[in-house]
Amino acid sequence: MAAEDRLRTYRGKRDFGRTREPSGQAPAAGGDRPRFVVQIHDARRMHFDFRLQVDDVLKSWSVPKGPSGDPADKRLAVPTEDHPLEYEDFEGTIPKGEYGGGTVIVWDRGTYEPLSHDRRGRPVDFAESLERGHATFRLHGTKLHGEYALTRFRGGSDEEDAWLLVRKGPARSAGHGTPDPRRARSVRTGRTLAQAAADAGQG
Numbered sequence: 355m356a357a358e359d360r361l362r363t364y365r366g367k368r369d370f371g372r373t374r375e376p377s378g379q380a381p382a383a384g385g386d387r388p389r390f391v392v393q394i395h396d397a398r399r400m401h402f403d404f405r406l407q408v409d410d411v412l413k414s415w416s417v418p419k420g421p422s423g424d425p426a427d428k429r430l431a432v433p434t435e436d437h438p439l440e441y442e443d444f445e446g447t448i449p450k451g452e453y454g455g456g457t458v459i460v461w462d463r464g465t466y467e468p469l470s471h472d473r474r475g476r477p478v479d480f481a482e483s484l485e486r487g488h489a490t491f492r493l494h495g496t497k498l499h500g501e502y503a504l505t506r507f508r509g510g511s512d513e514e515d516a517w518l519l520v521r522k523g524p525a526r527s528a529g530h531g532t533p534d535p536r537r538a539r540s541v542r543t544g545r546t547l548a549q550a551a552a553d554a555g556q557g
C-alpha cells in the first residue's frame with residue numbers, strides 16, 4: 355500500500371492548521387537499516403509510543419508502561435495508526451482538544467534489525483511477520499539495545515488488537531528496567547516533558 359493510503363487514518367485524526375505534528379508529505383529518508391523511535395506522550399493518559407519503520411511508514415503501538423529491559427516484564431502494546439517517517443523527529447506540545455493533545459518527547463531512537471524467522475530458521479519478511487502477529491528484532495538505539503519481540507495475543511482487527519512487547523535474552527543492567535516518564539529526558543534535545551511543555555508555552 356502506498357504511504358498516501360496508509361496515512362489516511364493518521365491525517366484524518368489531525369488538523370495540521372492546529373497541531374505542529376508532521377503531515378507526512380516529506381519524501382522518505384534513505385538509509386540501510388529501518389528506523390525505530392520511542393516517544394513519551396503526556397496525553398490524557400501517560401504512555402510511550404513505540405514505532406518501527408516498515409517500508410515508508412512507522413508502524414505504531416501505544417505502550418502504557420514503556421519498554422522494559424527485563425525479559426520477565428510483558429508490556430501491553432496497543433496498535434495505533436501508521437505514522438509518517440518524519441514523526442521520529444516530532445517533539446513538542448499538541449494543543450489541548452486536538453487528537454493526542456499533550457506533550458511529546460523523543461525518548462530513544464535508532465535503527466533495528468529484523469530477526470523474524472520461520473520454523474526452519476529461514477528469514478521471514480518483516481511486514482509479513484507483523485501481519486501474522488509475531489515479530490522479533492534487535493534495537494540499536496541510544497538507550498535501548500538488544501532483542502525484543504512484539505506478539506499479538508488478542509484480536510486480529512486493528513481496532514481491538516492487543517500485543518505484548520517483551521525483551522528477549524539476558525536482562526539489562528538496572529536503569530534499563532522501567533523508565534520513569536516524568537524524569538526521562540529526550541535523546542534529541544535532553545529535555546524532560548516538563549521542559550518541553552514549558553518551551554512550547556513560550557513559543
Ligand code: MN
Pocket residue numbers: 395397401402403416454
Ligand atoms: Mn501517543
